[in-house]
Amino acid sequence: MDASRVPETGETVSSFVDLLRIEQLDENLFRGSCHAGAPMRAFGGQVAAQALTAAGRTVDAGRQVHSLHGYFLRPGDPRHPIDYQVDRARDGFSYATRRVTAVQHDEVIFTLSASFKYPEPTPGARQSAMPLVPGPEELPDPFLAWAEAAPRDYRESAFRTLDLRFVPADSPGLPPELPGSPQQFVWLRTGSPLPGDDPLLQVCALTYLSDLTLASTTALTVQPHRIQRTTPARIMLASLDHAMWFHRPFRADEWLLFAQRSPSASDGRGLAHGEFYDQQGNLVASAVQEALVRERRP
Structure with missing residues (x-):
């Protein structure tokens, strides 16, 4: 695939980078295409990642993303491109702020605020300890069983956009689950290497990955209702908002543990927290998401 162009809507991508690629139409206007x-x-994680990519294109290379806050306002249509309008809200001495509006069919479908800063040392830096869980090499690939029943064109394709390994809930060493606060632990990474060492590319890739399992955490076994993870057809899930904070450098094409918990589900909404750890135990990022959680009616 030509690295200089954006994949057409519905076109098969050849690497994870293609999922983040956007076209610059004007100084503060970009366009991308998202899969379902x-x-x-359209997949919300990809919309958020492309919006963050657009914001980062308008910031000095020395500043790095440290936080983002996004709201999903309308479902995007994967059959049509999405325009990303960037507002250069502030360029301060250390920090810069960008606001991005994603527009499709003349309607706003997503908004993003992102903050960038120059790196600096922190006296007394600290972090929470990484949970003791089995490593990704010890866990089965969930895609293998699915691929056996997948269409032939998928089985013959050498490309897969991401890798996931789910840690079983009964694995030894897991933190105790508090009543009413279900948890899940997932190892994840991009399914193909990310070129170079561009920090923006890494955080945008992790933004995409962060939207894969957070919403489902809110629909795990919740006391006292005990919504089972085996009944997804009865539960309607949709991301409402999404926030991330990036603490330390990382690579999204290397295994990261996503430790997630859901402390609340009520009023048709569920809240989920998550922390990302690299295999050396460094806390590299945090995420919080509120999701719509409704029981499907006949």
Whole structure:
């Protein structure tokens, strides 16, 4: 695939980088295409990642993303491109702020605020300890069983956009689950190497990955209702908002542990927290998401 162009809507991508690629139309205007995350709905993690990519294109290379806050306002249509309009809200001495509006069919579908800063030392730096869980090499690949039943064109394709390994809930060493606060632990990384050492590319890739399992954490076994993870057809899930903080350098094409928990589910909404750790135990990023959680009605 030509690295200088954006993949056409519906076109097969050849590497994870293609999922983040956007075209610059004007100084503060960009365009991208997103695949479906649900039938006829663009995957929210890709929309957020492309919006962050657009914001980062307008910031000095020395500043790095340290936080983002996004709101999903309407479902995107994976059959049509999305325009990303960047507002250069502030360029301060240390920090810079960008606001991005994602527009499709003349309607706003997503908004993002992102903050960038120059790196600096922190006296007394600290972090929480990484949970003791089995490593990704010890866990089965969930895609293998699915691929056996997948269409032939998928089985013959050498490309897969991401790698996931789910840690079983009964694995030894897991932190105790508090009543009413279900948790899950997932190892993840991009399915193909990311070129170079561009920090923006790494954080945008992790933004994409962070939206894969957070919403589902809110629909795990929740006391006292005990919504089972085996009944996804009865539960409607959709991301409402998404926030991330990036603490330390990392590579999204190397295994990261996503430790997630959901402290609340009520009023048709569920809240999930998550921390990302690299295999050396460094806490590299945190994420929080609120999701719509509804029981499907006949």
